Amino acid sequence: MTDQMSARLALPLLAAGQAGKELTHNEALTRLDILVQPAVIGIGGNTPPQAPQPGQCWIVGAAPTDAWAGHGDALAGWSGGGWRFVVPAEGFAVWNAASGQPVVYRDGRWREGEVVAGRVVIGGVAVVGPRGGAIADPDGGTVVDAVARKTLTGILNALRQHGLIAG
Numbered sequence: 001m002t003d004q005m006s007a008r009l010a011l012p013l014l015a016a017g018q019a020g021k022e023l024t025h026n027e028a029l030t031r032l033d034i035l036v037q038p039a040v041i042g043i044g045g046n047t048p049p050q051a052p053q054p055g056q057c058w059i060v061g062a063a064p065t066d067a068w069a070g071h072g073d074a075l076a077g078w079s080g081g082g083w084r085f086v087v088p089a090e091g092f093a094v095w096n097a098a099s100g101q102p103v104v105y106r107d108g109r110w111r112e113g114e115v116v117a118g119r120v121v122i123g124g125v126a127v128v129g130p131r132g133g134a135i136a137d138p139d140g141g142t143v144v145d146a147v148a149r150k151t152l153t154g155i156l157n158a159l160r161q162h163g164l165i166a167g
Helices: 021-035 146-161
Strands: 043-045 057-060 075-079 082-086 093-096 101-106 109-112 120-122 125-128
Touching: 021 075, 021 082, 043 109
Parallel strands: 043 057
Antiparallel strands: 057 075, 075 082, 093 101, 101 109, 120 125
16 A cells, blocks of 8 residues: 555555555545445444445444544445545535435534535525524504514514524
8 A cells, every 4th residue: 555645535546666556546446435425324333333234334433442443533434345434524524324414524523414504595596594683572562462462573583593583
């Protein structure tokens, strides 16, 4: 195996005059098989599964044991040649097949189900954008309708709870 690795995905590179180039090439392909369109079947476990199948992947927990020891938070993939580990980099994204949610490595940890965006666009129309300013609860007026006031306060509280307007 070569000591030279690609800058982003840490794939082993072939060296000039290297004997056994197929080993390095096959290792790079195995790592790519884990990294391209990755899907995991488990997140945060510390013990490797008993009977993994080739192509299955997991996100290793923070305190791994046995064959996963020393690979906390790594993406672990089982291949015919055993376990392969990929150290996550900022922005790595995988699909959790068990929950049907995206998992992204951000700020030094895996985050499941969080979507970070500046706005949500559906059919070319922005339906959710940056948070709006605070809106006061209804107060005053010449005619007080208690039912309407209660409804408006409920709507405002829901918008605050969901972070769509400031509190």
